[in-house]
Amino acid sequence: MLKKSIKNTIFINIGAFLLVLILELMSGWLFIDRYDTNYSFFLHDLNYTIAIMAIIWINHFVLIPFFLDKRRYFLFGILLIGSIFLVSYLKGNEKDGWLDISKFFFYLIYTTGAGMAAFFLRRNMIIQRENDEKEKLQKEMELNYLKAQVNPHFLFNSLNSIYSLSRKQSLETPDLVMQLSELMRYQLESSKKETVLLKEELEFIENYLFLEEKRLSNRCTIEFLIDGDLSGLRISPMLLIPFVENAVKHGAQSTNKQSTIDISATIKNSTLHFCVDNSKPHKVSSLKKTGLGLENVRRRLNFLYPNSHVLEIDDKEEKYHINLSIDLAVSKFKKTVND
Template identity: 40%
Template sequence: MKDQTRQILIHISAIIGFLSLAFIPFFQGKSNELFNPLAGREFFGYGLLIIIFYFNYCVLVPRLYFSKRYVLYFFAIIFVYLAFRQSGSFIIEQNEFLNRSPHQMVGKSMPPPPPMFESGERPTPPPHEHQPEGDVFIDVNQKIFPFLVVIFFSLILRVSSRWRETEREKMNAELSYLKAQINPHFLFNTLNSIYSLAIMKSDETPTAVVKLSGMMRYVLSEATTDFVSLEKEIVYIKNYIDLQKIRFGESISLDFSINGITNGKQIAPLILISFIENAFKHGINAEEDSVIKIKIDITAEELFLNVFNKKVAVHISEENKSGLGVENTRNRLELLYPKRHKLSIFDTEKDYLVELSIVL
């Protein structure tokens, strides 16, 4: 809504500025009257150009140019120009008629006729006194340049707008596809965790179900938008980590900390969880020394995520080995935070480290 309002204000300002060009002679001191016949004629011409601009922008380009009917579009432009030229000629002729009307001659004496030569012939009048048609033709054709500029400018703007709309639709479709891939991956992991608790008949199973319910509610309601409250995203991450604590208990060394204020900040949903999920997927084995460190620092303008896990021997299916969640998150970062994030991944034989900074 704000973007539409801004576009409307820009168009209104451009129209007012364009129409004001008709009064340039007055501001330059070439005319003593602001509303004079010349200014009125120019004002009418600029008004026609504005109508032609929006006619080409809203009708001809969408219906003919985008439909690849280029020949028909070309002839339509020629027809519009001829109509524009005829309108300009009509206004000029009307102005000349009014200037020559008897109402303007009341109280004024007619200029004396030019003297005759001895042969009885009168001298030929200067060209400008008997060729008003030529003046009309020149005045109208001087408009062909602004006419072409208006046509070209409206065409470029419409094509550019169409391109932006296409890119926006493409990005939204890609983001929806990426989210659709992330959500089943999350559901599989969390349900697998609760299944393990149920097998062990853990007393923490009801708590885990409640936390999973809250997480699923967040994914289905909040995470469907482009941006969510950072506070809710952090709660989602906490619930996920709590589920992992319930599942693995003391078998892992887990260091999780959050520093900073989340109020009033927004972030793309599920943009951090993939790195945290990846740490638990590759860093937990009850028979080995499992170490996971997760740190989130929040400043006034940026968020820093640091995820470290020691690599252990784990059995991972071929589907999960592909690193789909991390790769999708990398793509989402490129789409949602272009030139506003920095992602560094250090993958060695013994450990795995992710360092991410996002300008909120």
């Protein structure tokens, strides 16, 4: 990285030198007759170019980093004006004395100002690019952290379901353990991908609901409806399951009375409308503390779909309602290989 930066600096300065030389040759071409030979004309403009670039290099590599960037503004201004005057005196005093010195002095101020403008523009672009890379890396690290938290959270809830069935000595327990292993396999495989097919994600939710329905026996009615064309649509993995887990945990799991969970996934013009409604026990007045799952999914939505999702949560006395809309056509990810 350091070698690449040094090479870029060398190339940029060589390019700047050649550009200034070309501009000098073009501006002095009308007065070429004043010179004895073309060689003397070229040598004169080359000397001017060296003088101009000397001021620019002194300013960029000495004065700006050691004085201006350290907020020594007065000293920076004095040294810059002094260096410009010194070069003007050395070049202008060769011919007409103070007249040429003054002309060259103001010319160098103009060229130095233009060089400083180009310098700060380039530096700001580099700083902005570095900040964007840091922000991207930070978001990727936080997303990986949030995604990693989903795994133990989901596993903990699922194992509780299997444990509850095993205590009842249900004959379906071995089959449900096998189904849980399939759910975990999907989760582990999908966690390695940035996106998965929406169809696969909804099938995963459907299988999870089947597992919960068996555990809750007849005291919970679960409805899961899918409507619309799912083909080709992709979504970040394990993004919807926390809403479903929340409905089970704060609804049917928290009471022995009859409860309901209604879930729908509707696709309209590549927009997913995901709704979850669950009944609440009368003794529970508020579900403001939604737990780790919903807090994580909020943050993931803000990272992954910052301007293309709407999340509405309505916590009523006897009902908890979640309505999520995501425009899946607006995706910041490329297709994942080997889906």
